[in-house]
Amino acid sequence: MELKTVLFLAFVLFTVLCSSPAYAGDIVHQDPLAPRKPGCMNNFVLVKIPTLVDGVEGDEFVGVGARFGPTLESKEKHANHTRLTLADPPDCCSKPKNKLTGEVILVHRGNCSFTTKANVAEAAGATAILIINNRTELFKMVCEANETDIDIEIPAVMLPQDAGASLEESIRNKSAVSVQLYSPKRPLVDVAEVFLWLMAVGTILGASYWSAWSAREAAIEQDKLLKDASNDLLTTDGTGSTGVVDINTTSAILFVVVASCFLVMLYKLMSRWFIEILVVLFCIGGVEGLQTCLVALLSSFRWFEHAAQSFVKLPFFGAVSYLTIAVSPCCIALAVVWAVCRRDSFAWIGQDILGIALIITVLQIIRVPNLKVGTVLLSCAFLYDIFWVFVSKWWFHESVMIVVARGGKSGEDGIPMLLKIPRMYDPWGGYSIIGFGDIILPGLLVAFSLRYDWLSKKNLRAGYFLWAMIAYGLGLLITYVALNLMDGHGQPALLYIVPFTLGTFLTLGRKRGDLKHLWTRGEPERPCPHIQLQPSQ
Incomplete structure (x- = not known):
């Protein structure tokens, strides 16, 4: 019972953290507070700025393009290396003292408008202007409200303070610095999203x-026991003998409250030390999940049957099989290696292995007993996801769910409770991610559909499992379509997945006349369950 309790708490913990399926940094930014006007119509795009210092490849910086000026090149090979020079005066609010002959000019923010700086730089002969922000973050450069007839023919890019300081120092040290300016476009479909889709669907299928x-x-x-013993000595509650925890309506509703409180706590307390705590919790859950999966898998082979059925009593843990003792060191070693190397480029592999094993184990132990509980749970999760991704911006001035998913200001590359795959063909890099909740919560309903099909002896086409899996796959696919249409902004996956899966289930149940049994009992009436449970061929 202790193990089930721990896993249930892990289920609550790991599913509330984030549900944004992909986030790799926004490339195109929309800003309704900065209205467009003639000559000031650009999207806010991120700009790559590779450098050459004395002919040697230097650092690469990232800036943001202005609302005004021409569109930047999207490919590096079409962007020319241009010499960088300092403005004199530094703010470029008046005509520079030094004569420019096609250089890119580096200026400081302040004392006049961005368009004034760009006009002065253009008149002096500059081919582009880099404006150093007075803060470490980027700032969107817009036109003034009273400005009209804006006609700026050179690109303008905002640099963060630390990047500008580095370039300025190199120039003052008499180094020859040249830069390229280009804004690569993100591909419509990345292979990472395909693999992540297959990973999520395959995890639910196996679980x-x-x-x-x-x-x-x-x-x-249980049916065998019914033949050999009196009914008075048996209980119909499968939880105690099978290690299964059934969710009820109350716990489904309580999920939203607990999840919301926990998410706000993560948002407020997010820091490096708090991430370390989450890493430890993830490792514990991952080890338990991987161990459970490996023992179940190896037990199906006759070579390991004896080890799986032989037990030794250990302090605190109770009776433990020899097979569990044998696989535990491997699971612990994987978790430790991942925790130590989690910042390395290959660490996502270990994180996904531990995460998938944990999700499968949770879906094996936590169950939805009927469609009523499944409907309440997914409906609450649907509202929860939308609120903390979109609506939370009104109170917190940023999306709480996405901030938590990215790891906030902890300095870490996101929290560990995610499946992630690097965006292989994306010039901006980053990861496609999906939260555990986007797999576990709809997975509970999909797993319920297969149990119902087997109990009612339905084949794939006449049952509910096939259609539930197709609905989940389509819902997740639509999520990625929406993600690309929104230029990489994080999307609440359950916004799309829940209507597909739950809507399909409810519609089919009503059409086939099974809705009453699905809603209340969760299984058909069967006088001989040990015969009915055989799956159809």
Whole structure:
């Protein structure tokens, strides 16, 4: 019972953290507070600025393009290396004292408008202007409200303070500095999103079959006991004997409250030390999940049957099989290696292995008993996801869910409770990610559909599992379509997944006349469950 309790708490913990399926930094920014006008119509795009210092490749910086000026090149090979020079005066609010012959001019923010600086630089012969912000973050350069007839023919890019200081120092040290300015476009579809989609769908598929197989085996075992013993000595509650925790309506509703409180706590307390705590919790859950999956998998082979059925009593842990003792060091070693190397480029592999194992184990142990509970749970999660991704911006001035998913200001590359794959063909890099909740919550309903199909002896086409899986896959696919249409802004996956999966289930149940049994009992009436539970061919 202790293990089930820990896993249930882990389920609540890991599913509330984030649900944005992909976030790799916004490339194109929209800003309704900065209205467009003739000559000031550009999107705010990120700009790559590779440098050459004395002919040697230097640092590469990232800036943001202004609302005004021409559109930048999208490919590096079309962007010329141009010499960089300092403005004199530094603010470039008046005609520079030094004569420019096609250089890029580096100026400081302040004392006059951005368009004034650009006009002065253009008149002096500059081919582009880099404006150093007075803060470490980027700032969107817009036109003044009273400005008209804006006609600026050179690109203007805002640099963060530290990048500008580095370039300025190199020039003052008499180094020859040249820069390129280009804004690469993100591909419409990245291979990472395809693999992440397959990973999420495959995880639910495997977890559903394991859950249905376990339910069938438990029911067959119970039927055997019914033949050999009096009904008075048996209980119909499968939880105590099978290690399964059924969610009820109250806990489904309570989920939103607990999840919201926990998310706000993460948002407020997010720091490096807090990330370390989350890493430890993730490792514990990942080790438990991977260990459970490996023991279940190896137990199906006859070479390991004896080790799986032989037990030794250990302090605190109780009776533990020899097979569990054998696989535990491997699981612990993987978790430790991932925790130590989690900032390395290959660490996502270990994180995904531990995460998938944990998700599968949770879907095996935590179950939705009927469609009523599933509807309440997913409906609450649907509202929760939308609120903390979109609506929370009104109170916190930023999306709480996305900030938590990125790791806030902790200096870490996001929290560990995510499946992630690097964006392989994206010039901006980053990861496509999906939160555990976007797999576990709809996965509970999909797993329930397969258990119902097996109990009612339905084939794939006449059952609900196939359609639930298709609905989940389509919902996740639509999420990625929306993600690309929104220029990389994080999207609440459950906004799209829940209507597809839950809507499909409810519609089919009503059409087939099974809705009453699905809603209340969660299983058909079966006089001989040990016969009915055999899956159809």
